[in-house]
Amino acid sequence: MPEHDPNKPHEHDRPEDTGAEAAEDGHIPLSPSERQEAAQINKEHKAEIKAPSLLDSDEDDDTCPRCHARMPSPDAVVCFECGFDQASNKDVRTKVGVEEVDAPGEVKVFCKADRIGWKAPLIAGGVALVGAAVLAAINAQEGAALRDVVRVLLYGPIQTGLGFVAVVATARLLEERIGRMDYAAARMALAVGLFYLCFQLGQSVDAHGMVRFLIGAGLGAGLYFAVLWVLFSLTRTAATMLACSHFVMWLLFKLLIVVVNWIERG
Structure with a gap:
């Protein structure tokens, strides 16, 4: 042993x-x-x-x-x-040891819901657009009041639709999920309505035509940008991208109208 x-x-x-x-x-x-x-x-x-x-x-x-x-x-x-x-x-x-692996990043949402909801911005945008139509009738030249009112009430919803398309395009460019589409449409309706209202307020100023245009367009663009920045909770870069996308959509729409008129004339 x-x-x-x-x-x-x-x-x-x-x-x-x-x-x-x-x-x-x-x-x-x-x-x-x-x-x-x-x-x-x-x-x-x-x-x-x-x-x-x-x-x-x-x-x-x-x-x-x-x-x-x-x-x-x-x-x-x-x-x-x-x-x-x-x-x-x-x-x-x-x-x-232990290998550390980065967790997959969460996809950001471009348009999130908030406490305000979508009805309040939509109603406020509609009221602002009607107010812009009333001012357009007041500022219109003799015999052109009806034409200017119809133009505001027609172009307002079209501009809102183009803005919604711009929201989708901007979200894709930023590689973000669109989120609440109803909120996006309502917020864009408010931004567009306030733009038209400010523009018509500028036309009420007793000044040269170009000065009135610059005042109205400047006030409208500033308030439009502020609404996008605040309600969508965007960075200044993202808000600028959205505004530029919307402006490009509007230019393409105006170009389409010009082309159609040119074809009809012949």
Whole structure:
């Protein structure tokens, strides 16, 4: 019966915190799958003569020359704590630690719902457009009142529809989800209605025609941009993109009218 060396700790008396000590040294214990791989390597090398290691140490053969943790058995060549293979001077794993993977980014929503709802902006936009039509009748030249009123009431909804198309186009350009389309249409109706109202207020100023145009267009464009910026909760860049897209849509619409009239004339 083999004698037990009192100076050599028994296998059951080995400290249980070797993994913690190894972790403090920067080594993380092997996972269960890696332990199985290490055990297989130890089994294959059990009957072989251990090759000299580049990390040979004068310490006890039962300790790992790298992390100094206890080896699984006296004839083991792979440490279960740091994964070092003494026979090949390599690790049984290529990376120690946890790989951090960035979570997929959440897609932003261009038009979100709010406490105001969609009915209030829609009603306010309609009232503003009717007010613009009344001012258009007051500012119209003699015999052109009906024409100017119809123009405002007709172009207002068309302008709102073009603005909604601009919302969709801008959201696609920014790679964002459109979100609530009813809110988008209502907010655009309010912006367009206020634009027409401010424009007609500018026409009421007693000044040269070009001055009246610049005053009305400037006030209308400023209020239009403010509505888009605030109600859509956009950055200045996104609000500018939306306003420019809407303006391009309007120019294309006017160009289409010119082309149709030119074709009809002949």
